[in-house]
């Protein structure tokens with residue numbers, strides 16, 4: 001891949017006799033989000049930590065924007081790469097604003113630039129800067145703290161974000177909201193990111209490509225869609241969750257892809273929006289027991305979606 005933002009080649013790390021990461025290689029393009037998934041202990045975190053040199057590899061190499069990471073000073077490298085890990089840790093005796101400004105301060109930004117960046121990030125993550133900035137972390141909920149953690153990692157405008165279970169340990173609703181926020185933010189900022197997760201659904205929601213790891217190796221690396229349609233090895237099949245395959249494929253597609261024309265009319269009681277997933281449309285159709293559902297935008301019918309079209313996508317072809 002030309003112009004890869006992150007390139008990992010034959011990266012290997014042992015702990016004693018055990019090989020934690022076994023000669024793995026992959027590339028992440030500029031602006032791409034890659035998820036590393038796999039069971040506990042398969043080497044995901046170790047891989048991530050070799051990229052920002054918190055752990056040094058025994059063999060192999062890491063390139064960041066074409067430069068060998070070994071040639072960069074570890075501190076400078078890490079300041080250019082945001083790093084988020086679950087539950088760690090805002091500094092409890094610092095205000096939210098001070099927490100977010102940690103790296104910009106280290107980099108010697110001037111006060112007005114820091115203040116502007118803190119406000120910008122607080123707004124981006126759905127906070128009122130005047131209200132949230134002076135608070136201490138203990139005054140925030142778990143989900144809010146997690147958001148501040150991600151904001152802090154993005155403070156110095158890193159081009160790369162490494163996230164290790166960033167939304168773990170949150171309730172499902174908060175988690176889903178944060179995942180949506182992350183997706184919106186990364187579209188706006190063009191961030192390149194690697195996300196470690198053991199949650200396949202999270203990988204499907206967040207990543208452009210997914211690497212399935214087992215015992216220190218990557219078994220398959222592919223787009224969510226190709227992974228679902230063609231899981232290559234038994235373990236990948238199992239991990240991807242064959243039983244849910246049809247439903248998962250449906251969650252990758254939007255109603256607008258299948259909408260057919262329909263006469264303009266006021267919205268009926270049951271309808272879907274063009275940006276709803278086919279999975280949502282399917283569950284509504286099952287609930288309603290109908291053959292088709294109105295597609296509604298701004299209170300007017302703009303089209304219809306048919307059950308037969310949805311099932312076709314779920315069972316074989318693309319939308």
Ligand SMILES: Nc1ncnc2c1ncn2[C@@H]1O[C@H](COP(=O)(O)OP(=O)(O)OP(=O)(O)O)[C@@H](O)[C@H]1O
Pocket residue numbers: 015018019020038039040041042043044045046047198
């Ligand atoms: N500092 C260390 N010392 C000794 N062994 C380690 C160390 N760090 C990781 N390991 C071992 O290396 C293997 C890979 O660990 P790693 O944390 O990368 O896995 P993981 O996929 O991120 O797991 P989890 O999802 O549980 O965090 C495991 O067997 C782990 O016990």
